[in-house]
Structure formats: structure tokens, C-alpha cells
Amino acid sequence: xxxxxxxxxxxxxxxxxxxxxxxxxxxxxxxxxxxxxxxxxxxxxxxxxxxxxxxxxxxxxxxxxxxxxxxxxxxxxxxxxxxxxxxxxxxxxxxxxxxxxxxxxxxxxxxxxxxxxxxxxxxxxxxxxxxxxxxxxxxxxxxxxxxxxxxxxxxxxxxxxxxxxx
Amino acid sequence: xxxxxxxxxxxxxxxxxxxxxxxxxxxxxxxxxxxxxxxxxxxxxxxxxxxxxxxxxxxxxxxxxxxxxxxxxxxxxxxxxxxxxxxxxxxxxxxxxxxx
Numbered sequence: 001x002x003x004x005x006x007x008x009x010x011x012x013x014x015x016x017x018x019x020x021x022x023x024x025x026x027x028x029x030x031x032x033x034x035x036x037x038x039x040x041x042x043x044x045x046x047x048x049x050x051x052x053x054x055x056x057x058x059x060x061x062x063x064x065x066x067x068x069x070x071x072x073x074x075x076x077x078x079x080x081x082x083x084x085x086x087x088x089x090x091x092x093x094x095x096x097x098x099x100x101x102x103x104x105x106x107x108x109x110x111x112x113x114x115x116x117x118x119x120x121x122x123x124x125x126x127x128x129x130x131x132x133x134x135x136x137x138x139x140x141x142x143x144x145x146x147x148x149x150x151x152x153x154x155x156x157x158x159x160x161x162x163x164x165x166x
Numbered sequence: 167x168x169x170x171x172x173x174x175x176x177x178x179x180x181x182x183x184x185x186x187x188x189x190x191x192x193x194x195x196x197x198x199x200x201x202x203x204x205x206x207x208x209x210x211x212x213x214x215x216x217x218x219x220x221x222x223x224x225x226x227x228x229x230x231x232x233x234x235x236x237x238x239x240x241x242x243x244x245x246x247x248x249x250x251x252x253x254x255x256x257x258x259x260x261x262x263x264x265x266x
Contacts, residue, residue, distance in 0.1 A: 010168055010172060017176070018180065021184070022183065024203055025190070025191065033196050034199060037203065040180070041206060044210050047173070047176075047210060048210070051173070051213050053216070056209070056225055056232075060206075060232060063232050068235065072243065075246055076195055078247050094190050096189070097186050097189030098190075101182040101183065101185040105179055105181065108174070112171050113171055119170070120218075123220070126225055131225055134222055135226060139226050153237035160247075161247045
């Protein structure tokens with residue numbers, strides 16, 4: 001029963017993710033694009049639940065829907081004119097970009113299809129305990145580095161967005 | 167039954183959509199959102215590999231990818247706001263001040 005739910009959920013959420021991804025890259029209305037990112041994030045979080053990665057799903061919802069999408073809405077608001085139906089959403093590279101993206105997708109999907117990959121999920125799902133232990137032992141240096149990076153990004157974003165004192 | 171291939175193909179499609187957005191979008195904010203879509207596809211890829219191979223490293227990498235995506239969004243959108251303040255525009259095809 002749970003397995004069936006995971007399979008149905010995969011196709012449903014996969015469809016939702018691809019459809020709203022299309023909205024994201026094609027929509028003329030910027031606000032629609034930002035909201036489409038929220039939908040994609042929620043769909044991918046649902047897929048991660050199906051992959052027994054509950055912690056990651058939660059982090060994804062918090063960071064993407066809670067932070068990135070809100071930041072995006074703020075940026076749209078501050079830069080104004082988010083709805084310009086007269087202006088095309090894409091530049092003149094549409095055909096070239098389409099071919100590039102399609103070729104890249106086919107390449108990646110082809111590799112995934114041709115390689116003999118694991119058919120069955122591993123019996124033991126990765127527990128949160130394992131993740132925490134790994135982050136504080138084997139990956140402690142990248143963990144600390146990424147926290148410094150976040151601090152730098154925080155300060156940098158404030159400094160850049162604030163502009164000159166006057 | 168679902169296999170790792172299903173997830174890899176799905177994330178390849180999402181990745182391709184993101185690349186298309188990065189190449190074609192005219193608005194700087196939409197371009198940043200497309201980059202976020204690429205990062206999302208990569209995180210899904212790592213998580214799926216972690217689940218099917220029974221290796222926790224994939225999830226750790228996904229956590230780092232999400233963190234870096236957040237940092238990139240913060241700095242990127244701050245830059246967009248800064249550029250808008252200087253140029254009153256975020257259309258990448260019209261931002262040609264640096265062009266000789």
C-alpha cells in the first residue's frame with residue numbers, strides 16, 4: 001500500500017514539478033514564476049518524502065518556500081513592473097537555448113537509462129542520527145566552512161542591497 | 167516499481183528546464199530562480215542516489231547544495247536590487263553599461 005502510494009506520488013509530483021518548472025522558465029508574469037518555484041519546491045519535497053528523506057524534505061520547504069521564494073517576492077516587489085505582457089519573457093536565444101537544454105537533458109537521462117543502476121532501494125533508510133553524526137565527524141570541516149559562507153552571504157547581501165550611505 | 171533511473175530522469179528534466187531558463191530569461195530575477203531550479207534538481211538527484219545506494223553521503227551533499235542555494239539567492243537578489251537602484255531596470259538584454 002505504501003509502495004503504491006510512493007509510485008503514484010512519484011508520477012503525480014513529477015508531473016506537477018515539470019509543469020510548474022515550465023511555468024517558471026516561460027511565464028511572462030514574474031510573480032507567477034516565483035510562485036511556480038514554490039510549487040516545484042513543494043513537489044520535490046514530496047518526492048524526497050517518498051525517498052525516506054524526511055529531514056531533507058523539511059529543510060527544503062523551510063529554505064526554498066520559506067526563504068528563497070519570499071526573497072524572490074521581495075525582489076520582484078522592489079524592482080517593480082513584474083507584469084509586462086508586451087515584453088517577451090525570453091531573449092532571441094530561445095531556439096539555441098532550447099536545443100542546448102534538450103541535448104543536456106537527453107544526455108543526462110540517456111546515461112541514467114543506459115547504466116545498470118540499483119533497482120531496489122536499500123533496506124536501511126538513512127536515519128537522522130546518521131546524518132547528524134556524519135555532519136559533526138567526517139564532514140565537520142565543510143559544515144563549518146558552509147556556516148562561514150552563510151555568514152558572509154548574509155553580511156554581503158545587506159551591504160550590497162543597502163547601497164551607499166546618504 | 168520505481169528505480170533509481172526514474173528519479174534520475176526526472177531530475178535531468180528539471181535540470182534541463184533550469185538550463186533553458188538560465189539561457190533564455192531576460193529578467194535577472196527569473197534567471198536567479200532558474201538557477202534555484204537547477205540546484206533543486208541536483209539536490210533531488212543526490213537524495214535519490216543516497217536512498218537507492220544506502221549511502222548517507224548523498225543526503226549530506228543535498229544539505230550543502232540547499233545551503234549554498236540559499237546563500238546564492240540572498241546575494242544574487244541583493245545584487246539585482248542594487249543594479250535596479252543604479253539602472254532602474256533588471257532586463258539583462260538592456261543592461262549594457264559595461265559594454266565598450
